[in-house]
Amino acid sequence: MKRIVVLISGSGSNLQAIIDACQLGRLKAEIVAVLSNKADAFGLQRAQKAGIAAESLAIGDYADREAFDHALQQKIDSHQPDLVVLAGYMRILSGPFVTHYRGRLINIHPSLLPKYPGLHTHRRALENGDSEHGASVHFVTEQLDGGPVILQASIPILPNDTEQDLAKRLLSKEHLIYPRVIQWWVEGRLELREDRAWLDGQPLGASGADFALDELDT
Numbered sequence: 001m002k003r004i005v006v007l008i009s010g011s012g013s014n015l016q017a018i019i020d021a022c023q024l025g026r027l028k029a030e031i032v033a034v035l036s037n038k039a040d041a042f043g044l045q046r047a048q049k050a051g052i053a054a055e056s057l058a059i060g061d062y063a064d065r066e067a068f069d070h071a072l073q074q075k076i077d078s079h080q081p082d083l084v085v086l087a088g089y090m091r092i093l094s095g096p097f098v099t100h101y102r103g104r105l106i107n108i109h110p111s112l113l114p115k116y117p118g119l120h121t122h123r124r125a126l127e128n129g130d131s132e133h134g135a136s137v138h139f140v141t142e143q144l145d146g147g148p149v150i151l152q153a154s155i156p157i158l159p160n161d162t163e164q165d166l167a168k169r170l171l172s173k174e175h176l177i178y179p180r181v182i183q184w185w186v187e188g189r190l191e192l193r194e195d196r197a198w199l200d201g202q203p204l205g206a207s208g209a210d211f212a213l214d215e216l217d218t
């Protein structure tokens with residue numbers, strides 16, 4: 001069974017969706033560890049409740065980003081993962097780390113990439129008066145949120161939406177698309193090739209696979 005390590009920094013609702021998918025048998029993989037840069041990340045409690053190894057590393061214990069990432073990499077590799085999943089992990093990863101996991105490192109980002117890489121995406125979409133917003137699952141490369149997109153989900157922005165409204169509505173879509181992308185990778189259907197995401201031997205376009213969300217819940 002494929003082994004997954006999940007990196008988090010906060011609540012871990014995407015982690016929970018992945019845990020649930022594994023426990024329901026929809027995702028034929030094993031989360032072997034959950035790691036965080038925040039000792040108080042609620043997602044660590046979610047992992048412990050599910051009987052999954054949960055650990056944190058303190059950024060302040062390391063001289064710089066590269067030293068932290070090297071220690072994180074060693075911790076990850078001690079669990080011998082096949083796939084590393086970023087699920088609300090809020091640290092920019094250094095080049096050697098990304099290179100080490102190339103093609104088996106994915107992230108979910110709360111925007112319709114390439115719009116709004118980086119932070120505060122809900123606020124930026126509201127400030128720009130956008131009519132829609134969304135989330136993107138992508139391979140992680142050194143370019144922040146610039147890696148090949150695998151799958152996106154969109155939501156309308158409603159007249160009185162706040163950042164919190166968008167975040168809540170978007171999370172419910174994230175919880176559908178992320179387990180599905182992980183399932184594609186675990187099944188060997190998804191790969192990073194020539195700087196593009198390929199699914200079932202076909203290169204995906206800039207917005208990733210073209211799937212209606214209701215197809216994903218089957």
Ligand SMILES: Nc1nc2c(c(=O)[nH]1)N[C@@H](CN(C=O)c1ccc(C(=O)N[C@@H](CCC(=O)O)C(=O)O)cc1)CN2
Pocket residue numbers: 086089090091092093094098107108109110117118119139140141142143144145146147
């Ligand atoms: N090399 C890469 N690293 C990461 C990627 C990536 O695509 N390439 N994705 C991010 C996830 N992410 C958005 O999806 C993201 C995470 C963190 C930040 C950021 O600016 N972090 C700051 C600290 C912010 C904080 O502590 O609140 C930092 O690292 O200095 C931007 C985007 C994961 N990493």
Ligand SMILES: NCC(=O)N[C@@H]1O[C@H](COP(=O)([O-])[O-])[C@@H](O)[C@H]1O
Pocket residue numbers: 008010011012013014015043087088089090108109110118119135171174
């Ligand atoms: N830049 C990375 C980023 O902002 N990721 C976003 O953080 C949230 C984590 O929620 P969760 O902890 O409940 O899964 C999710 O919305 C995810 O898209």
